[in-house]
Amino acid sequence: MVETTGGGPGDGTAEVLDRPLPDGVRRRVVQIVSDGFGGLTMAELPAQLRQYARFAANRRAKFAGNAMAAALETDTLFRQRIGEKLREAQPELAGALDSGSPPPAADPLDVAAAAYVLRPTGWVKLVAAAGEEAQRADAERADEESRAELERLREELDRARELTRAETDRLRAELDAAKKEAESLHRKLRAAVSDVRRGEAALRKLQGEMEAGRAEGQAQVSAAESESRRLKARLGEVEAALEASRRAAREGRSVEDMRVRLLLDTVLDAAQGLRRELALPPVSVRPAETVDAVEPGRMTPKDIAARALSENDPAILDQLLALPQAHLVVDGYNVTKTGYPQMPLEKQRLRLLGQLSQLAAQTGAEVTCVFDGAELAAPVLLAPPRGVRVLFSKPGVTADELIRQLVRAEPPGRPVIVASTDREVADGVAKAGARPVASAMLLKRLS
Numbered sequence: 429m430v431e432t433t434g435g436g437p438g439d440g441t442a443e444v445l446d447r448p449l450p451d452g453v454r455r456r457v458v459q460i461v462s463d464g465f466g467g468l469t470m471a472e473l474p475a476q477l478r479q480y481a482r483f484a485a486n487r488r489a490k491f492a493g494n495a496m497a498a499a500l501e502t503d504t505l506f507r508q509r510i511g512e513k514l515r516e517a518q519p520e521l522a523g524a525l526d527s528g529s530p531p532p533a534a535d536p537l538d539v540a541a542a543a544y545v546l547r548p549t550g551w552v553k554l555v556a557a558a559g560e561e562a563q564r565a566d567a568e569r570a571d572e573e574s575r576a577e578l579e580r581l582r583e584e585l586d587r588a589r590e591l592t593r594a595e596t597d598r599l600r601a602e603l604d605a606a607k608k609e610a611e612s613l614h615r616k617l618r619a620a621v622s623d624v625r626r627g628e629a630a631l632r633k634l635q636g637e638m639e640a641g642r643a644e645g646q647a648q649v650s651a652a653e654s655e656s657r658r659l660k661a662r663l664g665e666v667e668a669a670l671e672a673s674r675r676a677a678r679e680g681r682s683v684e685d686m687r688v689r690l691l692l693d694t695v696l697d698a699a700q701g702l703r704r705e706l707a708l709p710p711v712s713v714r715p716a717e718t719v720d721a722v723e724p725g726r727m728t729p730k731d732i733a734a735r736a737l738s739e740n741d742p743a744i745l746d747q748l749l750a751l752p753q754a755h756l757v758v759d760g761y762n763v764t765k766t767g768y769p770q771m772p773l774e775k776q777r778l779r780l781l782g783q784l785s786q787l788a789a790q791t792g793a794e795v796t797c798v799f800d801g802a803e804l805a806a807p808v809l810l811a812p813p814r815g816v817r818v819l820f821s822k823p824g825v826t827a828d829e830l831i832r833q834l835v836r837a838e839p840p841g842r843p844v845i846v847a848s849t850d851r852e853v854a855d856g857v858a859k860a861g862a863r864p865v866a867s868a869m870l871l872k873r874l875s
Contacts, residue, residue, distance in 0.1 A: 449544065450563070453555055454497060456541030461496040462489040464513030474499045474506050500545070511546045522546060530554065742873035745865055749791040751843040757834050757862075758784060758870065759827060759848035760799040766849055766867040781813050783874040788815030796834060800827040828853045835860045 449457065462485045470478055477499055480492040488496070500507050515522040521538070524530050525548045530539045536557065543551035749756060764776035771779070781797060788795040794817075801820035812818040821830045831846060835857045838844050844862040847870040848854060854864035 449497075449555065450540075452537045453540045453544065456537050457500065457544055458489050458493040458496055460514055460541055460545055461500055461510055462486075462492075463517065464510045465496070467513050468509060472506075472509055474503050477506075507545060507547075514542060514545055518542065525551075525554075740866065740869055740872075742869055745845070745869055745873045746791070748843065748845045748863060748865070749787075749793040754791075754793040754843040754845065755838065756787075756793050756795045757831055757844065757846045757857075758795070758797045759831060759846070759850060759853060759867070760797045761827065762848045762850055762853075763867040763870055767871040777810070780874075781810075781816055781818065784816045785813035787874060798827050798830050798834070801825075828856075832856050832860065835862045838862075 448454075465473075465477070465480070465488055466485065470481055473481060476495055477492065480488050480495070483491065500510065511522075521531070521534065521542050524534075525539070525543055525546055528549060530543075540555045540557070543554040748754060758780075760777065760780060761773075764771075764773075764780050768776060768779065777799065784795050784797055787793075795815060796817040796819060798819050798821070801822060810818060819830065819834075821827045828848075828850060831848070831853055835844055835846065838861075840861060844857070846853065846857045846862050846864050847867055848864065849867040857864055
């Protein structure tokens with residue numbers, strides 16, 4: 429609706445808008461004011477806009493838009509100055525508006541904004557028409573956007589349907605696989621239940637057999653006890669008969685003794701006569717001399733070792749190793765852990781074997797060193813030193829048992845010396861005929 433005031437019939441300044449400027453027209457008006465703002469002096473600007481004089485055009489439009497629109501509406505002189513700047517910038521558009529025929533190809537918003545600033549006759553209609561055009565364009569744009577959004581939503585719906593179908597097919601396939609797996613598990617479960625039942629039946633059968641075997645064993649024990657009692661009774665009878673026979677032998681011994689004595693006297697007389705006949709010399713060799721024993725003045729290895737020496741004197745070991753065909757058996761870890769336990773096992777072995785090699789070279793005795801194989805994490809890569817036999821016990825066999833096997837393997841009478849502090853080893857080898865010596869004695873000799 430257009431209202432007119434006291435101006436002439438062709439004066440556009442008398443026309444006023446009965447509604448707010450459309451947003452699009454207002455933005456173009458603010459831009460026109462901002463563009464023309466820079467061409468005015470400080471005095472030509474309204475007081476409320478002077479603070480924005482040094483702003484760039486874009487910043488003025490952004491921060492002073494409301495102030496410029498208000499000044500343009502209330503300050504006629506400022507509006508006329510802006511209109512002059514607009515005429516200078518767009519003379520064709522201004523001339524067309526003055527003639528009342530705006531260019532058809534021009535943007536309706538630009539035409540409305542220029543008409544709002546220049547205020548030609550009928551400018552209110554131009555602004556209203558621009559607003560309606562803008563609203564129509566906005567409606568068309570909104571409609572276009574709605575159609576695009578609808579198309580996008582349709583596409584998304586189609587994709588969602590495709591995904592749903594694919595997911596449904598996948599879930600259906602997984603369900604079929606799960607059903608097959610469940611059927612397989614059911615079959616396995618039935619087979620397992622059948623196996624358990626067969627196992628229970630076999631267990632019951634075995635328990636029955638065990639009960640029968642236990643009953644049979646008890647019957648056999650009872651029969652054995654009965655047989656034992658019968659044998660004991662029979663043994664008593666045999667012992668009684670034996671005692672009776674002994675009594676009878678003692679009663680008849682006097683006659684037999686007489687007969688034997690007579691026979692012995694006959695044999696002795698005949699032997700003496702034979703000796704006189706043959707003129708045999710007295711016997712120089714006695715049977716006792718044929719028995720292997722140690723005569724006075726000839727000492728055993730123990731006597732030699734103990735003669736004038738302390739029990740822990742290393743010289744005893746030297747005397748023992750000096751015996752013919754002497755064999756020294758060493759309990760390896762027992763000796764090393766007595767002498768140098770703080771060293772690692774590998775260095776303990778190397779140190780002991782090096783010293784035993786020197787001892788073997790000095791004495792000429794056979795030397796065997798035994799280690800417990802149970803303490804090994806892996807086979808030992810070891811080159812035995814010259815003159816020393818190195819043995820590790822097998823799994824399940826201790827070094828002590830291996831030492832006793834070595835002693836039992838030697839023939840009776842060979843000097844075998846075993847170096848170990850283990851009392852059980854010492855007692856065992858002593859019963860087998862070997863001579864035990866303490867590990868400390870060997871360590872003293874080696875050092």
